[in-house]
Amino acid sequence: MRLGTPIGALLAAAELQPDALDRLIMGGPMMGFALTDLAIPVVKTTNCLIAATASELPSAPPPAPCIRCGKCAQVCPMRLLPQQLYWHARAKEYTKATALNLMDCIECGACAYVCPSHIPLVQHYRAAKGEIRDKERDRVQSERAKERFQHREARLAQQAADKAARRIARAATKAKQAPATEAPRPDAAQPVEDPRKAAIQAAVERRRGRRSADLGPADQGD
Ligand code: SF4
Numbered sequence: 001m002r003l004g005t006p007i008g009a010l011l012a013a014a015e016l017q018p019d020a021l022d023r024l025i026m027g028g029p030m031m032g033f034a035l036t037d038l039a040i041p042v043v044k045t046t047n048c049l050i051a052a053t054a055s056e057l058p059s060a061p062p063p064a065p066c067i068r069c070g071k072c073a074q075v076c077p078m079r080l081l082p083q084q085l086y087w088h089a090r091a092k093e094y095t096k097a098t099a100l101n102l103m104d105c106i107e108c109g110a111c112a113y114v115c116p117s118h119i120p121l122v123q124h125y126r127a128a129k130g131e132i133r134d135k136e137r138d139r140v141q142s143e144r145a146k147e148r149f150q151h152r153e154a155r156l157a158q159q160a161a162d163k164a165a166r167r168i169a170r171a172a173t174k175a176k177q178a179p180a181t182e183a184p185r186p187d188a189a190q191p192v193e194d195p196r197k198a199a200i201q202a203a204v205e206r207r208r209g210r211r212s213a214d215l216g217p218a219d220q221g222d
């Protein structure tokens with residue numbers, strides 16, 4: 001049999017009489033759960049299928065109040081307190097149920113089987129465990145989201161601090177370089193010479209030069 005085979009096809013191959021079928025259970029008489037749709041496929045945990053008539057597997061009578069007989073605790077293989085778990089699960093007191101090790105329940109169904117009040121104890125446990133897992137998953141996701149937010153805030157603050165430090169360093173470097181670059185150059189500091197005066201000065205210099213040449217070195221010494 002392949003995984004994914006519809007349960008209906010499997011029962012048809014086993015020559016099921018659909019009219020006689022009253023309850024279809026997957027997973028055993030105590031730990032199994034009822035199926036309502038024959039199109040449900042076979043999965044890897046499908047270890048047993050019970051197709052029972054009404055006389056083979058009569059419906060449980062309606063549950064009565066717990067009479068605190070303690071029979072459920074006597075048969076629990078995990079040494080739990082099924083009666084207390086039942087009360088806390090029903091009242092949605094999940095913290096108390098968890099403190100009594102509800103998550104250790106293996107859902108064997110022994111407690112519900114011996115219960116004289118026919119209380120579907122395992123159904124209550126399954127529902128409570130599902131809600132506890134959902135709450136725990138939400139809590140973990142919320143914690144992760146909070147951590148991500150805090151890391152992002154810290155990263156942004158660090159980036160802003162780095163940016164500010166770089167800006168300050170650039171300003172300090174610029175301030176150091178400013179006197180050297182902005183100092184007036186010697187030639188640039190000189191006032192612009194009047195071209196007319198310069199031409200007169202050059203003519204005077206030339207004339208002096210010619211006179212010196214005409215007089216010669218001996219005359220200059222006099
Ligand atoms: S066996 Fe049923 S009636 Fe008895 S204590 Fe447990 S839950 Fe209550």
Ligand code: SF4
Nearest residue numbers: 076105106108109111
């Ligand atoms: S179903 Fe859970 S509480 Fe009930 S007998 Fe089994 S292990 Fe114990």
